[in-house]
Amino acid sequence: MxxxxxLFNNVNNMRHVLNNFFNENYTRRTADYPYVNLYEKDDNxxxxxxxxxxxxxxxxxxxxxxxxxxEIDKKADYKDSPYIRKERAFGKFRKSVMLPYRVDPDKIxxxxxxxxxKIKLVKAEDAKPKKIEIH
Amino acid sequence: xTAELTKIKNDAYKSDEYIIVPSVDIYxxxxxxxxxxxxxxVDKDGIDLTLNNEELEINGKIxxxxxxxxxxxxxxxxxxxxYRKFNVGDSIDSTxxxxxxxxxxxxxxLPKKEEVKPRKIEVKVEH
Numbered sequence: 001m002x003x004x005x006x007l008f009n010n011v012n013n014m015r016h017v018l019n020n021f022f023n024e025n026y027t028r029r030t031a032d033y034p035y036v037n038l039y040e041k042d043d044n045x046x047x048x049x050x051x052x053x054x055x056x057x058x059x060x061x062x063x064x065x066x067x068x069x070x071e072i073d074k075k076a077d078y079k080d081s082p083y084i085r086k087e088r089a090f091g092k093f094r095k096s097v098m099l100p101y102r103v104d105p106d107k108i109x110x111x112x113x114x115x116x117x118k119i120k121l122v123k124a125e126d127a128k129p130k131k132i133e134i135h
Numbered sequence: 136x137t138a139e140l141t142k143i144k145n146d147a148y149k150s151d152e153y154i155i156v157p158s159v160d161i162y163x164x165x166x167x168x169x170x171x172x173x174x175x176x177v178d179k180d181g182i183d184l185t186l187n188n189e190e191l192e193i194n195g196k197i198x199x200x201x202x203x204x205x206x207x208x209x210x211x212x213x214x215x216x217x218y219r220k221f222n223v224g225d226s227i228d229s230t231x232x233x234x235x236x237x238x239x240x241x242x243x244x245l246p247k248k249e250e251v252k253p254r255k256i257e258v259k260v261e262h
Contacts, residue, residue, distance in 0.1 A: 035212035039202040046202045050212050052175040052239030077171070079162055087158035088173055100208065114198065115175030115239015 033095040034072055040100060043123035047097060052115035053077075059117065063105055068097045068119065102127040153215045157195070157241075165253055168245040170221070175239035176200075176214040182236055184243065186229045191221045193241070226251040 035050040051059065051072055060071040076090040103121040110119045157172040174182075174195045181196035195217035226247050233244040 036209070037201070037207065037211060038209035039206040040208045041203075041206040046206075048201055050175050052173040053237065078160075079164075079169075081162040081164040084161040084163060084168075086160050088160050088171070089158075097209075112238065113200070114178050115173070116201075 034070060034093050036070070036095060036097055038097060043128070045099060045103065045121040045123075047119040047121070049117040049119070050115070051112070051117045054112070054115070054117070056112055059112075061108075061110060061119065063103070063108065064096075066099045066102045068099060068121070070095045070097065070117075154218045155215045156219050157193070157217045159219070166247060168223070168227070168247070170241075170243040170245070172217075172219070172241040172243070173239065174217045174236075174241050177217065177236070177239065177241075179236050182234065182241060184232065184234055186223070186227065186232060189223055189225055189227075191223045191227075191243070191245070193217070193219045193221075193243070195241070 037048040039046040039048070047068065049070055049072075051074075054072055054074060058073045058075065060069075060073075062069045062071075070093075072093045074090045074093060078086075099121065102124040104124045107122040108119065110117065112118075157174045159173075160171045162169055170191075170193075172193060176197040177195040178198045181198055183192075183194035183196070185192045185194075197214045197216055201214060223245060228246045228248045231246045233246075235242045
């Protein structure tokens with residue numbers, strides 16, 4: 001079938017774009033790195049990483065100087081069947097998070113729940129401010 | 136204009152109405168369709184599945200267990216409820232629906248009705 005260019009098609013497209021601008025639905029973009037949030041309160045840092053379905057043994061956390069390296073090896077769970085949709089991303093993800101101050105390497109806690117990895121860090125004793133006495 | 140639009144969009148982003156469409160993988164084999172959806176932040180009680188009028192609706196209510204938002208220093212993601220709808224047609228046996236949630240990954244198994252499953256046809260060789 002032949003189709004002719006119709007200006008109103010484009011106008012309709014434009015309307016679609018505008019309608020979707022305020023639409024409340026959106027999809028998380030697939031990125032080459034895991035999404036990370038960093039929270040800080042007093043002397044505690046909490047990092048939340050979006051890692052759905054990740055096995056603990058495939059997550060590698062390393063404290064290098066004052067940054068935390070998060071490496072996730074997300075293995076594809078594809079079955080040997082025809083796929084109708086493939087939207088999820090797999091592969092090796094790596095991200096370094098710069099910490100606002102040095103942390104105590106012995107007080108790092110990492111837990112995984114419902115696909116969210118949470119890492120709790122505490123400020124290092126020697127990074128805390130010290131009062132200097134004047135004699 | 137751009138600043139206004141950004142503001143409106145940011146306000147919309149803050150509302151509770153905001154919904155995330157989870158990314159899915161769907162495969163099919165002889166007996167069933169299997170949907171795998173990424174829904175981090177949802178626990179077992181937050182999942183609500185309905186199959187009605189040949190439409191499968193997936194609802195995921197997030198369990199807000201992130202630290203308090205006022206302490207945020209660096210943000211790349213936010214948690215919102217999930218919703219997605221699939222048109223599954225009439226070949227699904229709605230009584231045998233199965234679902235499982237493991238560490239933020241929802242797996243929904245939709246078995247096919249007996250009459251749509253592939254059948255082996257015997258070929259007779261006539262001499």
